[in-house]
Amino acid sequence: MRTIAFVTQKGGAGKSTLASSVAVAARAAGERVFIIDLDPLQTLVKWAGAREASDIGVEHVPPSKLSKAVAALEKKGVTLVVIDAPGQDGEPAAAAMRVADLCVIPARPNAFDLWASEKTRAQVKEEGCDYAFLLNQCPPAQQSARVELGAKALQAMGGLLAPLVSSRVDYQEAARLGLGVSEYNPEGVAAQEMKELWGSIKRRLKRVPAKAAPAKPEKAVAEKPAPAPKAPAAKAAIAPEPKAALKKPAKKAA
Ligand SMILES: Nc1ncnc2c1ncn2[C@@H]1O[C@H](COP(=O)(O)OP(=O)(O)O)[C@@H](O)[C@H]1O
Numbered sequence: 001m002r003t004i005a006f007v008t009q010k011g012g013a014g015k016s017t018l019a020s021s022v023a024v025a026a027r028a029a030g031e032r033v034f035i036i037d038l039d040p041l042q043t044l045v046k047w048a049g050a051r052e053a054s055d056i057g058v059e060h061v062p063p064s065k066l067s068k069a070v071a072a073l074e075k076k077g078v079t080l081v082v083i084d085a086p087g088q089d090g091e092p093a094a095a096a097m098r099v100a101d102l103c104v105i106p107a108r109p110n111a112f113d114l115w116a117s118e119k120t121r122a123q124v125k126e127e128g129c130d131y132a133f134l135l136n137q138c139p140p141a142q143q144s145a146r147v148e149l150g151a152k153a154l155q156a157m158g159g160l161l162a163p164l165v166s167s168r169v170d171y172q173e174a175a176r177l178g179l180g181v182s183e184y185n186p187e188g189v190a191a192q193e194m195k196e197l198w199g200s201i202k203r204r205l206k207r208v209p210a211k212a213a214p215a216k217p218e219k220a221v222a223e224k225p226a227p228a229p230k231a232p233a234a235k236a237a238i239a240p241e242p243k244a245a246l247k248k249p250a251k252k253a254a
């Protein structure tokens with residue numbers, strides 16, 4: 001199982017939008033996906049409420065239960081956990097950085113987002129997580145000097161995932177309907193971008209060793225003596241019915 005986290009202190013950079021559409025693209029590519037919504041605003045819990053399909057489990061988990069929740073998901077056969085972090089500094093984002101194999105840091109091509117990315121990168125490094133940047137909401141004519149400068153700056157800071165993600169209404173409409181862009185408009189440019197992005201993330205993950213356990217144990221876990229290795233203990237952080245996360249997808253009509 002691999003765990004990716006969308007993190008940046010900058011609100012509005014596209015964490016929740018990209019986390020949901022990448023999760024859907026990964027599901028379509030055969031992963032068993034579970035989304036952990038760490039944001040107290042619970043954006044993706046609401047997204048799941050609007051979603052008709054129950055192929056991707058989504059749950060809000062407090063940071064103190066995150067590593068237990070991730071361990072429980074691995075036992076349940078989930079192959080990809082996508083964490084949507086809140087747009088602030090502090091423990092929730094740090095907890096995500098500790099459990100994730102890869103932090104994806106989205107930024108829009110503007111100075112404020114790029115400055116915030118530098119701060120987030122410093123925190124990610126401190127927490128010992130591998131990371132890659134992502135340029136989001138690029139004007140569709142991607143050759144603008146601003147986009148080029150943004151891409152260069154992120155590349156210099158440690159690597160930019162392909163492709164550059166464009167600003168498109170599909171992302172907003174899909175989110176509103178509880179869909180990923182590849183479900184909302186399968187033939188659209190945004191759908192293609194998310195398929196490519198999942199491909200890039202997957203390739204990047206191959207170069208990153210899987211984290212066996214959080215680098216720094218969570219307080220709640222560290223204080224207790226190790227529990228007896230019974231199955232129910234691992235379940236605690238995740239609701240008994242994770243919205244059919246492990247259900248096989250419905251068979252497509254021939
Ligand atoms: N590529 C995109 N194209 C168009 N709108 C986008 C795109 N990415 C994000 N948005 C919009 O930008 C806003 C902020 O995105 P969101 O995912 O909520 O950011 P965050 O979770 O980082 O705060 C939302 O209204 C969302 O619909």
Ligand SMILES: [Mg+2]
Binds near residue numbers: 085
């Ligand atoms: Mg969000």
